[in-house]
Amino acid sequence: MKHTIINAQLSYALSQARHGDAIVLCDANMPVPNGCPIIDLSLVRGVPSLVQTLKAMLNDMVVERYQVFELMPQYNPEMYVKLEGMLERIPGGTVSKGELQALMPKAKAVVRTGDFGSCCTMVLYSASGMDKYMEKFDCSFDLTKN
Numbered sequence: 773m774k775h776t777i778i779n780a781q782l783s784y785a786l787s788q789a790r791h792g793d794a795i796v797l798c799d800a801n802m803p804v805p806n807g808c809p810i811i812d813l814s815l816v817r818g819v820p821s822l823v824q825t826l827k828a829m830l831n832d833m834v835v836e837r838y839q840v841f842e843l844m845p846q847y848n849p850e851m852y853v854k855l856e857g858m859l860e861r862i863p864g865g866t867v868s869k870g871e872l873q874a875l876m877p878k879a880k881a882v883v884r885t886g887d888f889g890s891c892c893t894m895v896l897y898s899a900s901g902m903d904k905y906m907e908k909f910d911c912s913f914d915l916t917k918n
Contacts, residue, residue, distance in 0.1 A: 776831045781811045785881035786832050789898035794879040795833070796872065797825055799892035808876045812885035820895065822892040823854065825885045828897065835859075836899035838868040844891040851889055867895055 777783045789795060798804065799822060813820055819850055820828075843852050844868075845852045845913065856864065867875070874880070876882050 774825055779811070779826055782813070782829075782881065782883060783832070785809070785811060785883075786829070789833065789880045791837050791876060791898060791900040792836070793898045794878055795829070795896045795898070796808070796874055796879050797883055797894050797896065798882060799887040799889060800884060800885070801888065802893050804870075805873055805876055806866065806880050808882045809879065810882045812884045812886060814884055816881070816886060817888055819820065819886045822851070822887040822889065822894070823858075823887050825883060826855070826886075826894075827897075829883075830858075833896065834899040835862055835896050837863045837897045839865045839895045839897075841872065841891045841893040842866040844893075846891075848890040848892065866889045876881065 777786065799815070804810055813825060838855075840852060840855060846857075872893065872895070879895075880898075882888065
């Protein structure tokens with residue numbers, strides 16, 4: 773834990789994530805089943821974006837693997853390429869809508885962003901902090917850019 777996130781709910785969820793625990797980042801359109809541990813970060817349309825939220829979380833979370841919503845490569849290839857570039861050192865994969873719906877209630881948190889991009893949903897899986905997962909990321913970002 774690197775302690776840069778100031779949202780109390782999100783900071784708490786990240787501190788509670790243990791090896792293999794899932795945290796779902798979803799766009800504002802993703803239906804979230806009742807009873808899920810949801811953290812709604814959305815402010816206005818597009819703020820914060822999936823990329824902004826991911827960058828902030830990567831500053832505080834050690835990630836062993838990730839999955840993107842299986843329709844992202846087809847319906848939002850630009851986002852898919854951007855995420856692959858940001859996470860190139862981490863194993864990735866895809867997750868179906870049914871798998872997401874089953875995973876959300878078990879996740880440490882479902883983080884709703886303000887993103888309205890098509891299929892901007894993904895899952896991060898926490899690592900235990902082993903050195904091989906502690907690669908430094910350049911996660912600086914400018915709120916005026918995506």
